[in-house]
Amino acid sequence: MMWFIRFLLFALIIFLIYSTIKYLLNPKRKLELAHEQKRYYFLDDQDNVRKNFLITYKGVLFEGEKYLGTTENAFEVISIFIWPRSIASLKGMVREDLQFIERKVSEQYPNAKIDWKSPLKEFMEKGNSPTTPFGDLI
Template structure:
């Protein structure tokens, strides 16, 4: 009888633990923000080899970090960002990509951000249009 009670107690503890792990899992938060078309930045800043994920307005972006040297330390100095689905970019404007750049630079202030196609070409056209009005 005591063994059954002990196993039942262990099962309840395990279920509570599993539920808490599920609720606070950042990957789940990323998926929820993606479904709700909100901004979420998922990254392990201690692991430079691991790419980060950003969801913004229902579009999932991935960023690849590269380590290099700054004036007095090793730090992330270059980041490439690309969308997972090009078709999901419909409706985004250059201000949206600048917002993403600002959020990434808040976490990696020494980094130079480069976009991969087709965002790269779009940003170059946007900068060209802005400079022609000045």
Template sequence: MFIILIRLLVFALIIFLIYSGFKYLFNPKRKLELAKEQKQFYFLDDKEDVRKNFMVTYKGVLFEGEKYLGTTSQSFEVVSIFVWAKSSSALQGLTLKDFYYIEEEIKQRYPYADVDWKSPIKELLDKKRSQGEKWS
């Protein structure tokens, strides 16, 4: 009787370890960190929860975006997004094309949204726009 109980506990422990391993492997935040380390693009977002910010990693830089719900001509949609870098010092080496690429990826997911950048990216983009330079 005691041996059967121990076997059941060992079996339950093995099932728990396998479940925990799968949960860890398929965790989106782990994928975000992995993409950041490999300097790849990754977009982590819960489209169903407007109040939850999204995270983007691109070329090893982590960006966070805050979504705001508003009205369009036919429905309620995300109409405004503010994006900022989690670490300003990590922005070194990024160009206007990189910010344009990130903005386009956000626009694909939220077509009705106006994307606004926070400092210091906003100053760079405003400076280039006031000089009449294009994104390319």
């Protein structure tokens, strides 16, 4: 009986260590932590084209939808639509912030055309100065 209790205790300790490591390495947790700290983090499964990616930058959470198409040599992601999860969180963002996000997405998907959904699309198309905040679009 004593061996059985020791075995259960040992198994419980191994399970707790495994669970802790798995929790600390979870990409969703890293995304949430970066979002809270208003840092940049890109969460994506590049092998799964149907799964949207998430980007957090300066406290704003963006979602991107990938579309597969053909290039000269292969099937690749050729089109990406990006939108904020909450439009109200865009307060204080400037054009350079969105251009930074475009550059980071282009690094992962160099053959993709990046489009923004409204109201970011209208903001990027406006001829305002590069540091103009969103203002009346929110």
